[in-house]
Amino acid sequence: MLTVIIFLPLLAAVVLALLPNTAVCDRVARWAWLVLTLVEVVLVGVLWAGYSAPPAGQLAAGQHVAWLPGVGVSYTVGIDGLSLPLIALTAVIFTACAAYAWREQHRPRAQAALFCFLQSMCLGVFAAGDLIVFFVFFDLSIVGMYFSILRWGHGQAARSALKFFLYTFLGSLVMLAGFIGLYVIADPHTFDMAQLARQAPHGGSGWARGIVLAAIVIGLAIKTPTVPFHTWLPPAHTDAPAVGSAVLAGVMLKMGTYGFVRIAMPMLPQAWREWAWILLAVGIVSALYGALVALAQNNLKRMIAYTSVNHMGYVLMALGAAGLLSGSTTGRQIAVTGAVVQMVSHGLITAALFLLAGVLHDRKGSYSLEDYGGLAEPAPRLAGLMAVAAFASLGIPGFSGFIAEFQIFTGSIGTAAVTAVALVGILITAALFLRALQRLLVGPASGRSVGFTDLRRPEITAVGLLMALSLFIGVVPRPLNDVIEPAARVVLAQVDR
Numbered sequence: 001m002l003t004v005i006i007f008l009p010l011l012a013a014v015v016l017a018l019l020p021n022t023a024v025c026d027r028v029a030r031w032a033w034l035v036l037t038l039v040e041v042v043l044v045g046v047l048w049a050g051y052s053a054p055p056a057g058q059l060a061a062g063q064h065v066a067w068l069p070g071v072g073v074s075y076t077v078g079i080d081g082l083s084l085p086l087i088a089l090t091a092v093i094f095t096a097c098a099a100y101a102w103r104e105q106h107r108p109r110a111q112a113a114l115f116c117f118l119q120s121m122c123l124g125v126f127a128a129g130d131l132i133v134f135f136v137f138f139d140l141s142i143v144g145m146y147f148s149i150l151r152w153g154h155g156q157a158a159r160s161a162l163k164f165f166l167y168t169f170l171g172s173l174v175m176l177a178g179f180i181g182l183y184v185i186a187d188p189h190t191f192d193m194a195q196l197a198r199q200a201p202h203g204g205s206g207w208a209r210g211i212v213l214a215a216i217v218i219g220l221a222i223k224t225p226t227v228p229f230h231t232w233l234p235p236a237h238t239d240a241p242a243v244g245s246a247v248l249a250g251v252m253l254k255m256g257t258y259g260f261v262r263i264a265m266p267m268l269p270q271a272w273r274e275w276a277w278i279l280l281a282v283g284i285v286s287a288l289y290g291a292l293v294a295l296a297q298n299n300l301k302r303m304i305a306y307t308s309v310n311h312m313g314y315v316l317m318a319l320g321a322a323g324l325l326s327g328s329t330t331g332r333q334i335a336v337t338g339a340v341v342q343m344v345s346h347g348l349i350t351a352a353l354f355l356l357a358g359v360l361h362d363r364k365g366s367y368s369l370e371d372y373g374g375l376a377e378p379a380p381r382l383a384g385l386m387a388v389a390a391f392a393s394l395g396i397p398g399f400s401g402f403i404a405e406f407q408i409f410t411g412s413i414g415t416a417a418v419t420a421v422a423l424v425g426i427l428i429t430a431a432l433f434l435r436a437l438q439r440l441l442v443g444p445a446s447g448r449s450v451g452f453t454d455l456r457r458p459e460i461t462a463v464g465l466l467m468a469l470s471l472f473i474g475v476v477p478r479p480l481n482d483v484i485e486p487a488a489r490v491v492l493a494q495v496d497r
Contacts, residue, residue, distance in 0.1 A: 002061045002077050005043050005087070006123045009094075012036045013116035016109055026108045033112035034102070037095035040119070044091045047079070053486040054080055056493065057198040059129055068132075072183070072190045076129035081487030082262055082340060085480060086126045086254055089347045092469060093250040094119045097243040100355050100462035111152060115243065118144035122251045126258060131179040131191040134263075135172065138223075138255060142168045145252060148244040149236060154361065160239040167222055167232035175219025175259075181212035182267060197266035197494055206270070213271040216264050217279070224256030224312045226286045237305035238367070242358020245301065249308050250351030254343045257315045261339065265319065266494035273495065276323030280412075283317030284422045286310070291428035295435070301357045301367045303436060304350065307393060310425055311346045315339045317419055318408045323495060327415025335415060336488040338407025341480060345400035345470060352389045352466040356382065359459060364448040369439045373446035379454040383441045385463050390433040392470050395426055400473035 016032060019025040047061060054060040059078025067075045079087065097115060104111060121144055124137030142165060149161035183189050185208060186196055222229040237245045265272050272279075290309030297303035318335040321327065359382060360367055376383035392399035405426065412419040445452070455463075473480055 001043065001047060002079065002127055003063055005040060005047065006077065006120055006127055008043075008120075009036060009040065009116040009123070010120035013113045013120070016113035016116065019109060021109065029109035029112040030102055030104075033116060034095075034098040036116060037091065037098045037119070040091045041095055044088050048084060048088060048483075051079065051084060051483065053483075054078075056490045057194055059194055062129065064129075072192070073132045074130055074192070075133060076192060077124075077127040077133070078129045078194075079127060080490075081483045081485070082258065082491070083126045084483055085340065085344050086258055087123055089254070089344050090119065090122045090126065090251050092465065093246060093347060093351050096351065096355070096462040096465050097246055099458050099465070100246075100358075101243050102458040103456065106152060111148075111243075114144060114147055114151075115247070118148070118247060122247070122255075125255050129193050131182065131193060131196070131263070134193070134259075135176050135179060138175075139169070139172050141252060141255070142172065145244065145248055148247075149240045152241040152244065153239045154241075155239040156235070157239045160235040163232050164236040167229075171219040171222030171229070173219075174215050174222075178212050178215030178219060181208070181215060185209065185212065193263065193267070206274070209268055209271040210274065213264060213268045213275065216259070216268075220256040220259040220264065221282075221316075222256070223259075224253060224316070225309065226282055226313060226316055227289050227309065230286070230290075230309050233308065234302045234305045237354070238299060238301045242355050242362070245354035245358065246351035249305070249354055250347035253308060253312060254347060257312060257319075257339070257343055260316065260319050261336065261491060265323070266491055269495045269497050272323045273325060276320050278320075279323065280317055280320030280416060280419065283313045283315070283320050284419065286313030287317060287422045287425040288313075288428075291425040291432070295428055295432040297432075298369050299367045300360065300369055300436060300440070301354070303432060304353045304357060307429060307432075308346070308350055310429060311342065311350070311393075313425070314405065314408050314422065315342050317422055318342075318412050321412040321415040321419060322492060324415050325496070329492065329496075331411045331414030333411070333485070333488050333492050334407050335411025336491055337481060337484050338404055338409075338411055340484045340488065341400070341473075341477070342404035342408060344480065345404040345473065348466045348470045348473075349389055349392045349399070349401055352385070352463045352470075353393060355459065355463050355466075356386050356389060359455065363453055366448060369436060371448045372440050373449055374441070374443040375445070375449045375452060376441040377445045378449060378452040381455045381460060382452075385455070385460070385467065387437055387441070388467055389463070390437055392467065392474075394430045394433050398471065398474045400470040400477075403474055403477045
């Protein structure tokens, strides 16, 4: 079933790409894309319902087929408590994007085909059980997003797409060098992720392991992104279409943070412990820097993009704290669990914010806060959902953001008290969202708010789905935590070896 979940969208992408370019095929493509994403949600739901935590160091629902046996590469896929929530997140966000893009008039068939391809690549990253399979899916997802920005973006889309591609492709090459280094120092040589995590390669000197970790971390940090590797993110988001931004922020940024907890921590535990303080410091800097720069933005989309730097900084901070042996085991486990919950929470909430920001450009061609005022008067549904999403993003209780940040800070501060400094980021985030909401929504309608058309049914459906799931996790977090916590304990045991 896992292989079907991964490759069914790719099959649909091929079929859609081969259809003739007619109005009828455009309508068929819209239906096919939406139905496919709903089928994927059902299949992932069945997978979740039948999931039970595998033994330590193994993957559930696995499949293993020799691919390049001469160098130990195989098509290996599987799930555990780290990957299953992100696979579910991917299915949900692509469903929301398919619903949101229902009225797309610019080459809808090509867009549906491209996003089906992109969905397969994203699912493959989170299900991969072999480093080279991980890299292949990781790299091809970059290609898919490049064309999404280039063909459906606006503003300086070509420049932003090129910058995105060059940055992230360079990062993937550095990461590949790290994977090859892992293969070299492993005994026996292998790219199998479960085997590498079990044996924790000890070949080579401490410096060799440090260099391998640095290559993997830099490649993943560019994708995350963390300071100072974040500069590709704001222009990519600003010029991307709304659905492109939702997938980029909601799914693709998680490939970086997922790589930290799936690859770097369990496969290079000694090096991770040695460099934990540096990683923790980078996380704190990213959290504070992202919030401060977001506060200075007048462009709504750029502001949301910088809050992603802030939220992903919390994730790296928590994972860095988990590498400090001075902390309690319970606190470090809570930090890892909170980091994974934050990946899911950020995906839901920020994807919703980007879809809502996209409505502004679709209606009036601008993201500038200065161009609007009193938007709540002509567009009360947009105003209501934007306020809910903004409060969810800043961590208000009742939504998934609060659960994630509470776990992150509980675990991190209990391990390293210095991480309390990052709490300032939450205050800054609250200030920037309240400032944006006041400028955008409050008062009499002015500027481009005059005559603004409120949310249509597809847009309400897409954003409502994401926010309903965030609300569910915020009120009933146990189903998600019950899946993540056993995997977090396994990762921590691997780091402590």
